[in-house]
Amino acid sequence: MRRLGFVVNPIAGMGGRVGLKGTDGKVTEARERGAEPRAPERAREALESLTTHEDVELLAAGGAMGESVATAVGFECEVVTHPSEETSAEDTRDAVRAFAEAGVDLVLFVGGDGTAVDVAETLAEHGEEIPILGVPAGVKIYSSVFAVSPRAAGHIAATFERTATREVNDIDEDAYRSGEVHTELKALAAVPVAEEVQSSKQLSGGNVETLAAGVAADAEAGVTYVLGPGSTLGAIKRELGFDGTPLGVDVWRATDEGGELLVRDGSADEIDESLGEHNVVMVSPIGGQGFVFGRGNQQISPAVLRESEVEIVASRAKLDDIGVLRVDTGDSALDEDLRGWRQVRIGRVERRLLKVV
Known part of the structure; x- marks a missing residue:
């Protein structure tokens, strides 16, 4: 019987769709934005992925931090904590302490980097080497x-056989919102070994001048371009x-005279409202x-993607470090x-085939 501790950060990711680039200290604003x-x-x-596996026992934080969703999918879970309605990082840490005392085989948590830090640091403070995912x-x-997706996480939690030490990183969200990325190694943790556990993000780039020039030269009048974040897209935006x-995400429409910036650092709704007849x-x-x-x-958002073509761009150096492409739109x-x-544009005219899995 495998015993899993399950905890959910119920506000994780709320800032993403509305363009806040994180939820730390921004929950009220995120809700006001819808x-x-x-x-x-x-x-x-x-x-749901986990329910397909036998011999799994679930311990969960109470209410929205685990118990509610576990009950909804048919799990009979042991509730270890009873957090208040307005949950906090300390509620996550309390749940992890309870999991450690109960001797779980793995802590399965739902959240982002901040939640990962809370889980890993709490286990380290208590000298525990319990794996996390x-x-x-x-x-x-x-x-x-x-894991690369929620369903992969459930499968890995039920079937993993060995672990490896991996990094827990976090960034300063205020600096991130102003356009700067400052990563910091917060902890090391034991993590199940599986192909569907993602790598840490590499802050590396390459020479993208010719790529940016090629994109700008090919921009078609009347087409609306939704341009994602990152240094490669930054070079393209400057060339445009x-x-x-x-x-963040910007929306620009090509015209016969050049182009027009429609949305800067837009939310999902703002981007959707700015779309035209032909979108990329x-x-x-x-x-x-x-x-x-x-x-x-x-x-x-999925709504934007359904109204648009998709073009993937990258430097050659970046693709050399990536075996496959991945998507996790929530749909x-x-x-x-x-x-x-998919064809990935890597230069003025050059493209390379890479598979989205």
């Missing part, structure tokens, strides 16, 4: 302790003639991980539509 909780649905997907639900996921937000979503995969949707660009049907072989 943000909906993302973590409960991600938690449900992970547990994250169900990705946050806006930014720089740590290498997460405007300074975009480095870590342009993104670059995250270095080391290969994600093109679902990590740091949740503003590009399983859309993810399936996006999978398969």
